[in-house]
Amino acid sequence: MLLALSAKNKIGFVDGSFIKPDFGTAEHKAWERCNDLVCSLILGNLNETITKSVMFMKSARDIWTDLEDRFGFASLAQIYSLEQKLAEISQGDKSVAEFFTEIKSVWDAIEEANPLPYCTCNNCTCNVTKKFFQRQQERMVMQFMMKLNDHFATIRGNVLMVPTLPKVSEAYRLFSQEERYKEVSQASNQVETLAFAAEKRRxxxxxxxxxxxxxxxxxxxxxxxxxxxxxxxxxxxxxxxxxxxxxxxxxxxxxxxxxxxxxxxxxxxxxxxxxxxxxxxxxxSNNSVPELPQTEASPTITVEQYQQLMDMLSKQQQQNANTNPNLAMMAAREADSSW
Incomplete structure (x- = not known):
């Protein structure tokens, strides 16, 4: 809201620097017109419940003062809620940029609710403000590295080996570059794997x-x-x-x-x-002998069949012997050779 009012050169209506002119002058009408503009901007950014409580106020300065008195302080419950959110936050499946943006918004909210103390004395030589700021930067770097995923363990160890921790912005750049390097390496390995598989199929x-x-x-x-x-x-x-x-x-x-x-x-x-x-x-691989095709088995006869065949041949030989003795001898020889 302050940024919007400052951009329109109307911030003097809420901090009291623009005093209301006397009634009936030309400046009074201009002041009222600008005051109504600031009031409409403030009421437009409030929720319905809070708007009802300040909508009848005529001055932008009065509206701003009333809101500041009611909501312009940080309670312990608000700080507790922010610290709990900071403790539970983690990277998960978010990128380094997305995670850093989320955790930085919590840091800024805590800083706004509970700002660091600073030295107000003149000619300070102890540099206590600088030491507080440096300690806060180290704590934020520690929290940022603790809540990153485990595949950043190598670069996390390298950062912790340095005697002086870097700033939060420098730590973010280191881990962001490491994330980009891992993405490029994984893409290159995937391309090489696909090429190797293609060559293997070939x-x-x-x-x-x-x-x-x-x-x-x-x-x-x-x-x-x-x-x-x-x-x-x-x-x-x-x-x-x-x-x-x-x-x-x-x-x-x-x-x-x-x-x-x-x-x-x-x-x-x-x-x-x-x-x-x-x-x-x-x-x-075991040098086993392959099976050869089986040949067809020759037909066989029993002893009874053989005896019957020999009886038939004997009868035939006797008949032929009566007619021609030479033919009987030839038949006997053929019987022996066929067996």
Whole structure:
């Protein structure tokens, strides 16, 4: 309110410096017009209850004096409320700037309600006012650092190591710069993490062959990849396979394990695709032998069936022996060879 009145050059109406002129003069009318303006400004900034108690006063000086007598002092309850708010305040999820603004408003309210004592003697040599102000600055810096979050512990320790604490404004600048630095660092780390993840997805399946110190990309070193041979089509559709046979042009085994070159195991048969000439052993870390396809079992006969067959052959031989002895001998030989 005082700022508004001072800006309009009307503060003299509330402090009593502008005395009311005599009635009937030209200055009296001008004074009344300015006085009514100041009264309207004061009444417009009061709540409804307080406005009713001063609205019938004709002088701005009278209104101001009455308000100052009723509300122009600081009670212990008001100071207690401000100190309690200062004790409970903390940064939380607010930024350093927002938290400093909030706590500074409480400091200013306490200073207005309970100002520091100062020396009133002339030619003072003890500098007690300066010492009081310095002590107050140190207390405010301590409170400000205590109520910040724990991720400022490093810079808080650095400030406490200094023999003389900085001013409140200097401490605010230090912690504000630290906050900006952390934000920039986190943004840079996030960008680097995303870039690393993109590169990792790009080179998935690549590995480093420690035996010959060569870089392998899913196929045997020294040979052209299947995607290059097929005009850019990716033929490595099965995940987890790191072998490619350049002889069979298939994935799943290397040239060193190709059955088409080194021979098939005993009893091996391909039922799904006769054109595929190799079988992958996979990437077994325990060197376990893969299962081979099972061959179809040969039909068997019982002893009774065999005996019946031999009886039939004997009867046939006897019949043929009666007609041609040579044919009987040939039939017996064929029976023995078929068994």
């Amino acid at each position: 080179f998935t399946g690549d590995h480093w062959n420690s035996s010959n110190k060569t870089y392998k990309t899913g196929f045997q070193t020294g040979y052209q990849s299947g995607s290059q041979k097929s005009g850019g089509t990716n033929r490595f559709s099965r995940p987890g396979s790191n072998y490619y046979c350049t002889h069979c042009q298939t994935q799943g085994h290397s040239v060193e394990r190709c059955f088409k070159i080194h021979g098939y195991p005993p009893g091996y048969k391909t039922a799904r695709d006769n054109k595929v000439a190799a079988v992958s052993f996979g990437d077994n």
